[in-house]
Amino acid sequence: MWQTLQTALTPYIFSPITVLLCLLAAAGYVLGARRLARQGRAPSMWRTLSFFTGLLLCYVVIHTQFDYYARYMFFMHRIQHLVLHHLGAFLIALANPLPVLAAVAGGRRFPALAAAFAPLRRVLFDPVVATVLFVGLIFFWLWPSVHFDAMLSLRLYELMNWSMLIDGVIFWLVILDPRDPRQARTSRFGVRFLMLVAALFPQILLGAYITFSQPGLYDVYAICGRAWPLSPATDQALGGVLTWIPPAMMTILGALIVFRRYLRDEELQQNQGA
Amino acid sequence: MRITWLLAAAFLVALLAGCGEARVDFHGKDITGVMDDLSFTLTSEDGDTVSEEIVADKAVVLFFGYTHCPDYCPMTLTLLAQAMNTLSDSQREQVRVLFVSVDPERDTPKLLKEYTDYFGPEVIGLTGNKDQLDDVTKRYRTAYGYGDKDEQGNYEVSHGLAMYGFDKSGKVRLLMRNDQPVEQVADDLKALTDL
Numbered sequence: 001m002w003q004t005l006q007t008a009l010t011p012y013i014f015s016p017i018t019v020l021l022c023l024l025a026a027a028g029y030v031l032g033a034r035r036l037a038r039q040g041r042a043p044s045m046w047r048t049l050s051f052f053t054g055l056l057l058c059y060v061v062i063h064t065q066f067d068y069y070a071r072y073m074f075f076m077h078r079i080q081h082l083v084l085h086h087l088g089a090f091l092i093a094l095a096n097p098l099p100v101l102a103a104v105a106g107g108r109r110f111p112a113l114a115a116a117f118a119p120l121r122r123v124l125f126d127p128v129v130a131t132v133l134f135v136g137l138i139f140f141w142l143w144p145s146v147h148f149d150a151m152l153s154l155r156l157y158e159l160m161n162w163s164m165l166i167d168g169v170i171f172w173l174v175i176l177d178p179r180d181p182r183q184a185r186t187s188r189f190g191v192r193f194l195m196l197v198a199a200l201f202p203q204i205l206l207g208a209y210i211t212f213s214q215p216g217l218y219d220v221y222a223i224c225g226r227a228w229p230l231s232p233a234t235d236q237a238l239g240g241v242l243t244w245i246p247p248a249m250m251t252i253l254g255a256l257i258v259f260r261r262y263l264r265d266e267e268l269q270q271n272q273g274a
Numbered sequence: 275m276r277i278t279w280l281l282a283a284a285f286l287v288a289l290l291a292g293c294g295e296a297r298v299d300f301h302g303k304d305i306t307g308v309m310d311d312l313s314f315t316l317t318s319e320d321g322d323t324v325s326e327e328i329v330a331d332k333a334v335v336l337f338f339g340y341t342h343c344p345d346y347c348p349m350t351l352t353l354l355a356q357a358m359n360t361l362s363d364s365q366r367e368q369v370r371v372l373f374v375s376v377d378p379e380r381d382t383p384k385l386l387k388e389y390t391d392y393f394g395p396e397v398i399g400l401t402g403n404k405d406q407l408d409d410v411t412k413r414y415r416t417a418y419g420y421g422d423k424d425e426q427g428n429y430e431v432s433h434g435l436a437m438y439g440f441d442k443s444g445k446v447r448l449l450m451r452n453d454q455p456v457e458q459v460a461d462d463l464k465a466l467t468d469l
Contacts, residue, residue, distance in 0.1 A: 013412070072417035152415055152449070153308045223451060225338065225411075225434030228419035 012068035015158060022059050025101075026052070032103035047095040054091030057083050062161050071151065072227040074218050075238035081164055082242060085138070086250040089168025093176050094257075124170055127187045131195045134171040135202045137163060142206065142243070148220040171199075175254050180265060189262040193255060200251045207244020211237050298465050301458035302439070302450035312336070312444040314410040316374065316402040319387035326444060328398070332370045333466040334440040335450075338416055338433045340377035341389040346435055347373075350452040351393045354437070357459035358396060366396060368442070368467040374410065375401040376418035377431050414438055414446075441469040 011018075029051055036042050060066055061080040070080035123129055140146060141160050150156040175195065177186045187195070210217060215233035222232055298304070312334055318324045335354060339347035354371050361369070373390055375381035378401045381389075386399030402410070411418060411434075421430035439448030439462065447469065448462060 068417070071415070152305060154415075223434060223436045223449075224415055225417040226419065226432045227417050229421040229430040229432040 008065045010065060011063040012065060012071065013154065015063060017158070017162075018059070018063050021162075022055060022063075025055055028101045028104050029097060032100040035103045035106060036100060043095070043100050047097075047100075050091045051095035051097050051100075054088045054093075054095070057091070058088035058165055061088075069227050071157070072221065072225060073230065074221050074235045075242055076227075078239040078242035080161070081138075081141075082246050084161060084165040085134075085168040086247050089165060090172045090176075090250060090254070092169050093172030096176070096178055098173070125174055127174060127191050127195050130171050130174045131198050133167050135199050137167050138203060138243075139206065142210075144217055144219075147218055148223075151220045151224060171195075172254070176257060176261075178261060180268075189258055189265070192258045196251050196255050196258070200248060203247045203251075204244055207240050207242075207247070209240070210243055211240030213240075298447075298469065300439075300448050300450075300462050300465055301454055302437075302448045302462050304447065305438075305449045306445070306447050309415065309438075309446045310413055311446065312440045313413065314374075314400070314402075315406055316400040316410065317378075317383060317406075319383050319390065319399045321383045324400070329370045329372065330444075331442050333368055333442050333463070333469070334370050334372060334444075335463070335466075336372045336374065336414065336438040336440065337436075338374050338376055338411065338418065340375050340431045340433065341381050341385055342377065342428070343431070343433075346433075346452060350435070350437065351390075351397065353452055353454075353456060353459060355393045355397070356456045357463055358394060360456070360460045361463060365464060365467055369396060369463055371397040373397055373399050374407070375399065376407055376411065376433050377420075378402060378404075378407070439463075439466050441466055 029048070033043050033048060061070065061083045066076075066080070069076040071077070124133070141150060141164070150160045174187055175192050177184070179186055181188045213236070215231075215236050216222070217236055218239075219232075221235060226235065312326045312329070315323060315325050318328070337347075337350060337354075339350070341347070351371075351373065358366055358369065358371075371393075373386075373393075375386055381399075381401050383399070383401070386401060390397040390399040401407070407418070414434075414436075416434035416436065418431060418433045421432070423429045435452055437450040437452070438446060439450060441447050447466060450459060450462060454462075
């Protein structure tokens with residue numbers, strides 16, 4: 001039992017950068033949360049739970065035996081990206097972790113650093129850029145020739161996974177930002193709703209395309225061998241459905257949360273007006 | 275916006291910097307630098323433990339399979355044998371084909387020897403225990419797995435279809451697929467020996 005668990009948790013290919021980044025994120029959150037707690041502004045248990053569940057899910061799919069199956073089965077690869085780009089990133093962003101992570105610095109401010117990153121942040125958090133990147137990265141890494149290279153090269157593979165995770169977190173941070181859009185000058189709720197609609201349909205089309213295409217669209221899994229003998233047609237159809245339906249469901253879930261934030265914001269406005 | 279341009283410029287420079295190595299036009303896919311040099315510890319057709327030393331100073335084509343394979347392995351080995359036949363004797367002498375069986379339970383060294391001899395003297399059969407096979411398959415980003423046994427005890431084995439080409443210094447150069455025509459495979463083998 002212990003042996004099985006140990007095998008399951010051992011990374012297929014050890015990646016120092018993955019360990020480092022996950023540890024940094026976890027340590028940053030704990031440290032920031034403690035700082036905030038001392039000021040009486042501790043993040044709620046739900047936020048903390050959401051953050052660590054998201055982080056843990058992402059870690060599991062890229063740095064345990066799961067990663068082996070994700071490298072050698074197309075549909076498992078789609079589950080991996082579903083977690084990195086949608087589920088895990090969604091949970092991390094839902095926790096609204098930026099204020100907690102920023103609290104690590106305590107009272108210190110780094111105006112030069114902030115100024116240097118401000119333009120990059122403005123670009124990446126722009127609703128149009130965030131949506132184009134979100135959909136664009138899915139299409140880019142699923143472009144058959146790009147996908148082929150990414151599955152062969154260790155460096156490209158790692159770049160693929162980390163770009164999906166980071167891009168996912170940015171997109172969902174824009175969507176799920178709990179602050180008042182007027183005060184924080186974040187995207188308005190209507191804009192966020194449109195972002196989700198714009199991201200939804202290309203994903204449905206791509207998923208349907210993969211599902212109903214002739215098998216052999218991603219022949220790198222035949223060239224490199226599958227983790228177990230599964231027919232290429234089944235593997236591709238499963239992968240297509242996983243690109244199609246669960247991401248669409250996550251989009252709907254995102255829209256529901258945006259709608260809830262909008263209603264609460266309206267209520268607050270009315271209360272202030274009264 | 276300026277930062278975006280800077281990032282794009284840095285990316286381009288990095289791309290160009292990666293193009294320093296000598297290039298050959300293979301029909302197959304050039305994978306120079308994408309994977310590690312040839313290295314393995316496996317069991318030979320004589321039952322001895324051997325390493326990449328047995329093919330030192332030879333251009334090598336590495337292929338994973340199993341002798342009970344109904345289609346891809348005999349097809350691929352036939353393709354390689356046909357391509358080898360178009361080479362001159364001196365060229366053929368510079369090439370070795372390594373057929374690594376990922377089914378050690380059924381593929382004994384003796385069976386491997388009988389099987390590979392059928393495809394020519396340059397084809398060398400190898401196999402190994404699970405750790406050894408895991409090691410070499412991981413190195414070349416390939417996987418293998420076993421299907422369920424039927425009543426006669428037969429089972430399917432999944433394995434990669436790629437042929438990996440290494441130059442004489444053991445550097446990985448080429449990824450060939452078994453749908454390449456014989457002439458193209460022969461061209462690529464010649465190109466490997468010329469490197």
